[in-house]
Amino acid sequence: MGRPFLQEICFPISGGDVRSTFVTPESTPSTPTPAANPDRWVDEHGDCLYRYALVRVRTPEVAQDLVQEAFLAALRSYEKFAGRSSERSWLFGILKNKIVDYYRKLGRETSFTDMESLSNENSEKFVDGWWIHVDGPKEWKPEADVIAHRSEFWVTMRKCLGKLPDRIASVFMLREMDELSTNEICEMLSISESNLGVMLHRSRMALRECLEINWFEKGKK
Amino acid sequence: MPAETPNPRAPDDDSLFQGKTWLSRKMIAFINSWTPRCREVTHLISEGMDHPLPLLTRIKMRAHFLTCCYCERYEKNLRFLRRIIRFSPWEKHEDETAQLPPEVKERLKQALHGDHGPS
Numbered sequence: 001m002g003r004p005f006l007q008e009i010c011f012p013i014s015g016g017d018v019r020s021t022f023v024t025p026e027s028t029p030s031t032p033t034p035a036a037n038p039d040r041w042v043d044e045h046g047d048c049l050y051r052y053a054l055v056r057v058r059t060p061e062v063a064q065d066l067v068q069e070a071f072l073a074a075l076r077s078y079e080k081f082a083g084r085s086s087e088r089s090w091l092f093g094i095l096k097n098k099i100v101d102y103y104r105k106l107g108r109e110t111s112f113t114d115m116e117s118l119s120n121e122n123s124e125k126f127v128d129g130w131w132i133h134v135d136g137p138k139e140w141k142p143e144a145d146v147i148a149h150r151s152e153f154w155v156t157m158r159k160c161l162g163k164l165p166d167r168i169a170s171v172f173m174l175r176e177m178d179e180l181s182t183n184e185i186c187e188m189l190s191i192s193e194s195n196l197g198v199m200l201h202r203s204r205m206a207l208r209e210c211l212e213i214n215w216f217e218k219g220k221k
Numbered sequence: 222m223p224a225e226t227p228n229p230r231a232p233d234d235d236s237l238f239q240g241k242t243w244l245s246r247k248m249i250a251f252i253n254s255w256t257p258r259c260r261e262v263t264h265l266i267s268e269g270m271d272h273p274l275p276l277l278t279r280i281k282m283r284a285h286f287l288t289c290c291y292c293e294r295y296e297k298n299l300r301f302l303r304r305i306i307r308f309s310p311w312e313k314h315e316d317e318t319a320q321l322p323p324e325v326k327e328r329l330k331q332a333l334h335g336d337h338g339p340s
Contacts, residue, residue, distance in 0.1 A: 038330065038333035038334065039330050039333075041333075042321075042326050042329045042330050042333070043326070046321045046326055046329065047319075047320045047321055050319065050320070050321045051315040051316060051317070051319050051320075052315065054315070054316065054319050055314050055315045055316065060319075064321065064325050067321070067329070068328075068329050068332055071329060071332075071333055072332065072333065075333055126258075126259060126260045127228060128258075129258030129259060129260045129261070130228060130258055130259045130260075130289075131259045131289065131291040131292070132228060133228055133229060133230050133231045133234065133291065134229070134231045136231065136290075136291030136294070137291050137292075137294040137295045137298055138233070138294065139233065139235075139290075139294055140294075140297070140298055140301060147305065149309075151317075154309075154314065155316075157306075157314075158314075158316065175271070176302075176303060176306050176307065177306060177307075177314060179307065182271045182272070197264075197267070197268055197271065200267055200270075200271065201263070201264050201267035201268070204267050204270075204299050204302070205263060205267075207302065208295070208298050208299060208302060211302070212298070
């Protein structure tokens with residue numbers, strides 16, 4: 001399934017999906033290219049790259065560091081840039097790999113404390129394995145197109161994502177926003193399928209509830 | 222839902238079988254003995270979004286939904302979230318007001334000029 005809106009101002013991937021850029025960030029070397037202009041990169045692509053990183057790593061300082069690392073890596077490997085894709089796509093590819101490296105590092109360093117607390121939180125919704133009826137999921141009557149175009153909805157979405165523990169949020173974003181397969185995510189983050197399944201389940205449950213409380217049910221009260 | 226567990230149905234419960242009649246209670250008891258409980262069903266719903274589930278599991282989930290509108294809503298909610306996340310413009314995910322502060326841009330430029338690039 002491809003993203004229908006990739007050709008946007010800030011994310012011009014041309015002729016390929018996100019997956020391919022994750023795997024091969026740098027274009028195959030061949031033809032000589034003009035000299036790199038790092039000042040222009042920062043001015044023209046800096047904000048877009050920063051926003052892309054920020055929504056994934058959620059900490060401005062970390063996002064800034066990742067953008068810097070991506071620019072430095074791009075500068076070092078500029079001779080390999082064949083110009084087959086746009087300069088921005090190429091830079092995005094490098095940034096994505098930096099983000100994946102960050103996720104990997106996060107996976108090695110994050111304790112499971114956050115995940116356990118999330119699990120306990122979720123267990124309060126059930127009694128004896130059944131939903132507590134009065135606290136069960138509500139019927140959303142959404143008009144998807146309308147909602148998806150309201151910027152306030154996405155502010156709420158980002159806030160809800162921000163409440164998830166880092167590791168859980170990262171797998172959710174890789175799966176749902178970047179549409180990677182579970183195999184790809186497991187390989188990328190060196191985690192087992194069952195571990196990934198648990199993390200995705202917890203992220204979906206927590207995000208669903210957060211949006212229900214803060215968006216879908218908010219107007220009704 | 223086991224009759225002995227005090228778990229009153231919410232006013233908005235629109236499950237097919239709500240236990241209001243003898244037949245409905247019997248159907249609920251039968252379905253509940255044959256299908257997984259809600260906690261496991263939520264796991265299966267999530268799993269089903271990543272892998273195809275076995276046919277029998279899918280049948281059991283559908284049967285469970287006849288007595289539990291909450292699990293059915295849970296699945297609808299998750300599918301809706303996936304749809305709007307995947308089919309909305311990319312920028313919607315991002316904070317369009319977020320920009321690199323000028324001092325950070327300056328720092329980046331200095332770092333890039335200090336690095337051993339080809340230019």
